[in-house]
Amino acid sequence: MRIIRKPNPYIWEQLKNAPTEGRFEMTVLQPVRDAEPQNLIGFNEARYADNRQDKWFHFYIDDYQYECLWNDLRKYIPMLKQFAGGIGPDFSMYHDMKRAQQLWNCWRNRALAYIMQKEGILTVPNACWSDEESLEWAFDGLPEDSLLAVTTQACMGQDYVLRQALLNGLHELVRRKHPRKLVVYGKFPEEWKERFPMPIDVHPSFCEKKWRLNNG
Numbered sequence: 001m002r003i004i005r006k007p008n009p010y011i012w013e014q015l016k017n018a019p020t021e022g023r024f025e026m027t028v029l030q031p032v033r034d035a036e037p038q039n040l041i042g043f044n045e046a047r048y049a050d051n052r053q054d055k056w057f058h059f060y061i062d063d064y065q066y067e068c069l070w071n072d073l074r075k076y077i078p079m080l081k082q083f084a085g086g087i088g089p090d091f092s093m094y095h096d097m098k099r100a101q102q103l104w105n106c107w108r109n110r111a112l113a114y115i116m117q118k119e120g121i122l123t124v125p126n127a128c129w130s131d132e133e134s135l136e137w138a139f140d141g142l143p144e145d146s147l148l149a150v151t152t153q154a155c156m157g158q159d160y161v162l163r164q165a166l167l168n169g170l171h172e173l174v175r176r177k178h179p180r181k182l183v184v185y186g187k188f189p190e191e192w193k194e195r196f197p198m199p200i201d202v203h204p205s206f207c208e209k210k211w212r213l214n215n216g
Helices: 009-014 067-071 073-080 099-118 132-136 160-177 206-214
Strands: 040-042 056-058 085-087 147-151 181-185 200-203
Touching: 009 073, 009 099, 067 073, 067 099, 073 099, 099 132, 132 160, 147 160
Parallel strands: 040 056, 056 085, 147 181, 181 200
Antiparallel strands: none
């Protein structure tokens, strides 16, 4: 008889008996209610950063730059614990991806964030979605009355469809999860803030900060 072994044994061991929610059994995350993310840096920078206790890590970067986390999370746990906190993974869920790809990445986002929280790392749950159909399951596992994080990168250009999908998703996220505060990485129009009941803490993206630096 052939014995089939699960990949990433550390991840599967950590997920034993983890609570899940929804049709696709997304892992349930704990709420974060008392935190002030600041000095956000991408995981690609975090790996080489100093003064880590004063910084927060995020994963709003290309997926390949943190695929290593999925392949060998245990290796990076000690490093991530050195930071003040972090925002949960953000494996991509693009509109033109197959639905199975979107579901897999959403599930991985929840699973890794769950393990980070379980390991004692202050991890703000990250929310992401693609099209209207994804809203049926994309927020499963996210806690209510918690800080939640999102990125608006690639959604704030001239493409009306992407901007509207972002706005529609935000409204659905607020309706279902009632976040205590929303942490936004990227651009967020001032007039949009008036449409939501909770505080919105906006952090400029790496590209925005670079542009401001180069243009005074």
